[in-house]
Amino acid sequence: MPPISEQNRQPSTTSLSSKGDKVIDPSTYFSTHVPPSNLNASKILVSEFVSKNSKINRPVVLVTSGGTTVPLENNTVRFIDNFSNGNRGAASTERLLEEGYAVIFMHREHSLQPYNRHYTHSAERFLDYFVAGENGEVQINLKYKEKIQTDFEKYSKAINNNQLLMVTFVTLSDYLFLLREVSLTLAAMKRNAMFYLAAAVSDFFIPSHNMSEHKIQSREGNLTLEMNQVPKFLKPLVMNWAPDSYIVSFKLETDPELLVPKARHALSNYGHQIVIANMLHTRKTEVWLIEDKKESHHLQLDSKEAANGVDIELLIIQELVKRHKEWINKN
Amino acid sequence: MPPISEQNRQPSTTSLSSKGDKVIDPSTYFSTHVPPSNLNASKILVSEFVSKNSKINRPVVLVTSGGTTVPLENNTVRFIDNFSNGNRGAASTERLLEEGYAVIFMHREHSLQPYNRHYTHSAERFLDYFVAGENGEVQINLKYKEKIQTDFEKYSKAINNNQLLMVTFVTLSDYLFLLREVSLTLAAMKRNAMFYLAAAVSDFFIPSHNMSEHKIQSREGNLTLEMNQVPKFLKPLVMNWAPDSYIVSFKLETDPELLVPKARHALSNYGHQIVIANMLHTRKTEVWLIEDKKESHHLQLDSKEAANGVDIELLIIQELVKRHKEWINKN
Numbered sequence: 033m034p035p036i037s038e039q040n041r042q043p044s045t046t047s048l049s050s051k052g053d054k055v056i057d058p059s060t061y062f063s064t065h066v067p068p069s070n071l072n073a074s075k076i077l078v079s080e081f082v083s084k085n086s087k088i089n090r091p092v093v094l095v096t097s098g099g100t101t102v103p104l105e106n107n108t109v110r111f112i113d114n115f116s117n118g119n120r121g122a123a124s125t126e127r128l129l130e131e132g133y134a135v136i137f138m139h140r141e142h143s144l145q146p147y148n149r150h151y152t153h154s155a156e157r158f159l160d161y162f163v164a165g166e167n168g169e170v171q172i173n174l175k176y177k178e179k180i181q182t183d184f185e186k187y188s189k190a191i192n193n194n195q196l197l198m199v200t201f202v203t204l205s206d207y208l209f210l211l212r213e214v215s216l217t218l219a220a221m222k223r224n225a226m227f228y229l230a231a232a233v234s235d236f237f238i239p240s241h242n243m244s245e246h247k248i249q250s251r252e253g254n255l256t257l258e259m260n261q262v263p264k265f266l267k268p269l270v271m272n273w274a275p276d277s278y279i280v281s282f283k284l285e286t287d288p289e290l291l292v293p294k295a296r297h298a299l300s301n302y303g304h305q306i307v308i309a310n311m312l313h314t315r316k317t318e319v320w321l322i323e324d325k326k327e328s329h330h331l332q333l334d335s336k337e338a339a340n341g342v343d344i345e346l347l348i349i350q351e352l353v354k355r356h357k358e359w360i361n362k363n
Numbered sequence: 364m365p366p367i368s369e370q371n372r373q374p375s376t377t378s379l380s381s382k383g384d385k386v387i388d389p390s391t392y393f394s395t396h397v398p399p400s401n402l403n404a405s406k407i408l409v410s411e412f413v414s415k416n417s418k419i420n421r422p423v424v425l426v427t428s429g430g431t432t433v434p435l436e437n438n439t440v441r442f443i444d445n446f447s448n449g450n451r452g453a454a455s456t457e458r459l460l461e462e463g464y465a466v467i468f469m470h471r472e473h474s475l476q477p478y479n480r481h482y483t484h485s486a487e488r489f490l491d492y493f494v495a496g497e498n499g500e501v502q503i504n505l506k507y508k509e510k511i512q513t514d515f516e517k518y519s520k521a522i523n524n525n526q527l528l529m530v531t532f533v534t535l536s537d538y539l540f541l542l543r544e545v546s547l548t549l550a551a552m553k554r555n556a557m558f559y560l561a562a563a564v565s566d567f568f569i570p571s572h573n574m575s576e577h578k579i580q581s582r583e584g585n586l587t588l589e590m591n592q593v594p595k596f597l598k599p600l601v602m603n604w605a606p607d608s609y610i611v612s613f614k615l616e617t618d619p620e621l622l623v624p625k626a627r628h629a630l631s632n633y634g635h636q637i638v639i640a641n642m643l644h645t646r647k648t649e650v651w652l653i654e655d656k657k658e659s660h661h662l663q664l665d666s667k668e669a670a671n672g673v674d675i676e677l678l679i680i681q682e683l684v685k686r687h688k689e690w691i692n693k694n
Contacts, residue, residue: 055584101444104443107617107643107644108446109445109446109563109615109643110443110444110445110446110565111443111444111445111446112435112441112442112443112444113432113441113442113444114440114441114442115439115441142484145488147490148488151489151490152483152488153473157483158479158489159478159479159515159518159519162503162515164516164519169512170503170511170516171503172501172502172503177501180490181500181501183490184490184495184501185495188490188495232440236586245617253386253592254567254589254590254592255589255590255591255592256587256589256590257587257590259585259586259588260585261584261585261586284440286436286438286440286576286577287577290577312438
């Protein structure tokens, strides 16, 4: 693969500063930002959930899902977001539950959620799922009833069996604080824990102390935003927070030249177990599993499967569960 | 009110360029951007809707609602968004329907929608509205049934009576193209048409030809984003697209010093009928109606109303409908 040219890395609207910008440490990030208000409540829920599942020796996986926002103002009117609607994480969670895992589903508020995902971001609106019966009484539209019945049963079972816990974040900062807490708690399960880091986390942010206090005004011309690189939190996660667990990260690109090299670079940099590499426009039908010292493993839906609405997460989770079991037994 | 200081306008993370940046014309914007793929389909729907309501002499209002996104890359991974979830527009639409208006509800995809808004962004997930009956069959949870019955009836009536049409946008560009088409069609109703521009439209954008083709890379340090000011589309709307209609715009600020002066400035600049001014943190309980040559009119929920979940849109729409009627009769 050819080296990345300067031109590729420096599109006209961005300038990559060379005056010795340093990416801050994760610890510096935590000491200069305020934790989210729901952190403690989430921590208690996670701790109870891990404890219950540990007792019955059920493996637990943390699935992170959806995008993080980066506020541009302290009184936030505007923020940077990304394309992720959370389908990858939600679909993977359904498969992991089927495989007998307990799942901590740590997701962006209002992003797609397991079993519920089929109803919330579709062309139908909430009230479109109902009709008036003969007596005028509102009831579930028969057209949808069978599907709702199936999803309702699976969803209820997962919740009632302590197999599914949902915790939320919105901003990058919420995400990072919550990730650290959940990781430290889940780490106690050692090799029985998996981390499936499917959330699309921002790469750039504006440190709180540099942010505009009020809504940025527009009447004086162009706007220049200076953003800092987000510290790489995978490093402390792998090295310190949960060093004994099976860790799966994701790499999404739009330039095919960069995909595999960047995935391999992440593996050698952070020393975790596996990277799932995917391209923005084919991510629903095709991924590559990248592991150290192995050929990359290509997974793809055939056209019939894709047309029938099979989720590629079916294939991804099958492969991961196999690898996680082998990895547990090997050690 | 004191003049705005340089310091207020120039927070440390933004620089307001002074090298003669010119805001482009709306016409330049349209000639250099690609219309959304659903534009023609939406145009046909709007045209039929306006025609049907014209025939029965029902006034029509365009409600715009939710935020627009501004992509940072042509293969979009990241975009700038804003805080709006669309509640203002959705709640106002419900009141306008009650007042006998037909409503074109032009909203950000998946933002809050009339009657459906009570179910889609709440703590309950879709499947939480159901329970298993005695025979195990899924049914509507009795706890929610009465509310769903009421909302379902109102929603169905509005749709079946041709009183409510929903069209969607996502990006700033989608919004601007759609706004122009809808305005030109609705303008035929002259004074019988109202424009209620509640959408939170981006002030800054990156012109398509300046955008990075691929996902912006993070490993080389800081990121600088150069953004241009969005042309002021209220001007052609008021002057050319719908010069005979009643036009309501919104002004949201976080700095109380700026709110009323900016609202009055918009009125004198664009020459439309009314600005609804509101502060980010009190927008759900308090607004000011600003009209040319009149004292501003303050609307506020009392603490009991706020606690009981009364929407301030009840007060806003009452006042607007009164003004729209007076304005129709005066001319």
